[in-house]
Amino acid sequence: TLAHGTARKTKVAYYFDPNIATFHYASNHPMKPFRIRMTDALVKNYGLYKKMNVFRPTAATFDQMTEFHTDDYLNFLKRVSPEIYSTGVERLADRKFNFGDDCPPFDGIYDFSSLSAGGSIQGAERLASGECEIAVNWGGGLHHAKKTEASGFCYVNDIVLGILELLKSYERVLYVDVDVHHGDGVEEAFYTTDRVMTVSFHLFGHGFFPGTGHVLDVGVGKGKYYAVNVPLQYGIDDDTYHQVFRPIMKRVMEWYRPSAVVLQLGADSLAGDRLGMFNLSMRGHGKCVEYMKSFGVPMLMVGGGGYTIRNVARTWTYETARAVGVDLPMHLPYNEFLEYYGPEYLLDVPMSNIPNHNTQDHLEKLVAAITEHLRNLPF
Template identity: 40%
Template sequence: MLSHVAYIEDDSLTAICSNIPNVKDRGKLVHRLVEAYGLFKFMKIFPVIPASRDDLVSFHSQSYVDFLFEANEWSDFEQREDDQLEYGLGYDCPLFKNIYEFASLVAGGSLTAAKVLVDGDAQVAINWCGGWHHAQRDEAKGFCYVNDIVIAIHKLRERFDRVLYIDLDAHHGDGVENAFSFSPKVMTVSFHNYDLGFFPCSGAINEVGFGAGKYYSVNVPLKDGVTDEQYSWLFTGVMDLVKTVFRSDAIVVQCGADCLTGDPVGTFNLTPHSLGVCVQKVLSWQQPTLFLGGGGYNITNTAKCWTFLTSLMVGQNLSSDIPDHPYFLRYGPDFDIEISVGLRKNNNIPSDLKKIVDMISTNLSQIL
């Protein structure tokens, strides 16, 4: 069994995350399923230390943080609509009451997890309420109001010189990549859908970073219908290359579950087993590692997935039968932890996937 696994669990963070309609109650389902399987006893549980304004401006602009602070108590969100639009607040990121408190808690969850690793209190830290990878320095984007990942990476770099960031979400991790696109100290690797019109319409294989950070951004663009076997093969091939050229001191993994089959916004055929292959490979490197949530809009499938991944981190096997607990009825009619393989048409041709690995190999060879 792996020892020294930390888990962030805080009622305030879980409750306030329910303000995002697309993931309402998701945190509660995840935590209670992890608890129902008895996994808490194999981990150290840490409450959230809210992020300070100084923590938030370690990445976000002062003006954006000030706006969130000012808007925290608003009740009429139609006022100052022009200012809201300036900061990306509208459409997919609607303003809501206690928005600053939300940002402080979301960032604080991942900061708390990162601090656990920095202080050496655990080798693995988990924050399933984190992973908001689209937020930019001065605007909200794609359901993401604060980029807890970038802020957590800054905290990790207080102790760990080189940080590897891996993004498994169905969507390109654009906010994190943009934050470090000029840095050779943080390598970002994103596996995502890159079909025409798929949000955020970035993450092509030739997007490799800039200046001193050129070739430290790695993108793995995929098409609809990728399978567990293809995804596992790609992850192994790409990450073996990455590990050879980028000798990381710590790792951050965003485990967005919208890459799973059955997700209302995802287009892949994946089950949690391929994500499990990815997680186990990262764990085998035995480096301080922060695991985060992210997308995942089929709420019960996301809870199943993250509970399964948690079980791998603590070295426990799960019964296929969902245990009785307050949210048990949400898992009907089968009440099974397994997720069936998707049947969406697979547009990923093996020769194209090999070309992706070959091109990444060529790009990475430039920094040897």
């Protein structure tokens, strides 16, 4: 049973398609769409379905995806298959669209990408209609995809498409990215406009992918000061993360006053991630949801990275509950993937004790530099 707070429950729309688990990038590939299904099994068995409106997204149409991507690229995505790829027929096109080990062609690649995009676009539409206060699409969050190419496990940028949908109804949209990687595809798409502010927190330096997101990258033209980058070092923990997250997001909310928020919740910033090098707990990661929700602005929550899949499912379940406004018991409910959560079978993500390379001096200078950039916003 769920503990009930006194606070009013938030109206949440949750988008999930069970077919998402049938897509496989490649053997050995760290990106596992199956984690979305694991998350859903926990969400369902904790009883959260009863507290939300649950929707099965319909695939985004080719036309909807051309709002950002080129016809040329989408036609390639539609045609490409592992077989065509291995015969070498499409070799030149592969190079052109950045296919390779990170972004392999896989069976159903177009269907997977259009379902991911459909969830974010339909979530945005439902927010704009006022039928929900928060929309959730754990199948989205693919922030590296570019207009004409794949990048970093991402083929179609569901986030850009979701934001474009929100811009039809809202004057200013804020994008916040807590994935351990820089949200380069979303930043690039809106780098020259003041109608979208992008904020990314990420591990920066030492050749970490994608290598962009320097604190001095602030946008250009009308978009100058509407891109915010928060480059962090290895091993950041909950306390030091929120020492930068809170003051920065407070100023952004007060000075930019967005009419809608898109929150990318890449779970590779958690402790023990297979690719990430941060040290956030489930609660520390979830505080980003609580803090952004506290402003009471319509919000689209999307997934993203996350490569230790049991911890991804734990955290996204916890964050779904934060969105709704209910507390979950720590003992995991029975669900078809229970064996993944042993030996503890608890909701909490086990912590690690890696060193934190973020000095107080680095963090204070970072907040000060970003505050100075934000002072240039018109008020």
